[in-house]
Amino acid sequence: GNSVTQMEGPVTLSEEAFLTINCTYTATGYPSLFWYVQYPGEGLQLLLKATKADDKGSNKGFEATYRKETTSFHLEKGSVQVSDSAVYFCALSGGSNYKLTFGKGTLLTVNP
Amino acid sequence: NAGVTQTPKFQVLKTGQSMTLQCAQDMNHEYMSWYRQDPGMGLRLIHYSVGAGITDQGEVPNGYNVSRSTTEDFPLRLLSAAPSQTSVYFCASSYSGGRDQETQYFGPGTRLLVL
Numbered sequence: 001g002n003s004v005t006q007m008e009g010p011v012t013l014s015e016e017a018f019l020t021i022n023c024t025y026t027a028t029g030y031p032s033l034f035w036y037v038q039y040p041g042e043g044l045q046l047l048l049k050a051t052k053a054d055d056k057g058s059n060k061g062f063e064a065t066y067r068k069e070t071t072s073f074h075l076e077k078g079s080v081q082v083s084d085s086a087v088y089f090c091a092l093s094g095g096s097n098y099k100l101t102f103g104k105g106t107l108l109t110v111n112p
Numbered sequence: 113n114a115g116v117t118q119t120p121k122f123q124v125l126k127t128g129q130s131m132t133l134q135c136a137q138d139m140n141h142e143y144m145s146w147y148r149q150d151p152g153m154g155l156r157l158i159h160y161s162v163g164a165g166i167t168d169q170g171e172v173p174n175g176y177n178v179s180r181s182t183t184e185d186f187p188l189r190l191l192s193a194a195p196s197q198t199s200v201y202f203c204a205s206s207y208s209g210g211r212d213q214e215t216q217y218f219g220p221g222t223r224l225l226v227l
Contacts, residue, residue, distance in 0.1 A: 043202055043218040043219050043220045043221050046216075046217075089154065099171075100145075100204075100216060102154035102156075103154055
């Protein structure tokens with residue numbers, strides 16, 4: 001079955017540091033890949049997505065590239081802000097049952 | 113446009129009590145789903161629906177019932193609450209058809225504590 005593995009947290013960075021959160025997946029077929037973000041006390045929001053190999057999703061300075069050869073979708077941001085502090089979830093969707101499979105989430109804390 | 117709404121925000125139940133978690137969306141989405149979020153577990157799919165009158169089980173359906181009588185509403189019922197159902201519950205919806213169906217929009221969540 002499908003599965004998503006993302007790096008364990010928590011991750012603590014200083015403002016303006018470079019961020020990488022690793023995500024690898026196992027899936028049959030050609031899944032779509034997502035990063036969702038959950039700010040404290042809120043639901044999940046879509047951050048970015050990619051639907052086919054070599055696609056790059058981007059939003060709010062975050063980027064992730066769909067790498068089929070390494071089955072990866074790592075999240076990066078060149079300069080994080082305090083407001084980026086949140087839990088980040090990598091997820092994939094594939095098949096006909098509309099199901100999203102999530103990683104366990106990575107807590108990011110950015111200090112001023 | 114309110115998006116996906118959930119009520120209540122927080123609920124405390126005693127073991128054996130029943131309750132219904134409400135979910136509504138105003139985006140005319142055909143697909144709706146319920147997830148539970150537990151520490152260190154990510155989100156796990158409980159039940160989902162691809163349209164009014166059609167529901168199916170997800171990864172962790174035991175102890176939960178759903179029905180879908182309208183496009184807008186997708187309530188989740190706990191018939192006899194157990195402490196293992198203490199969790200945060202999220203409802204989500206999406207368009208159906210093509211890759212757009214895979215982008216799901218989440219509600220703010222219901223935090224449930226079962227004593």
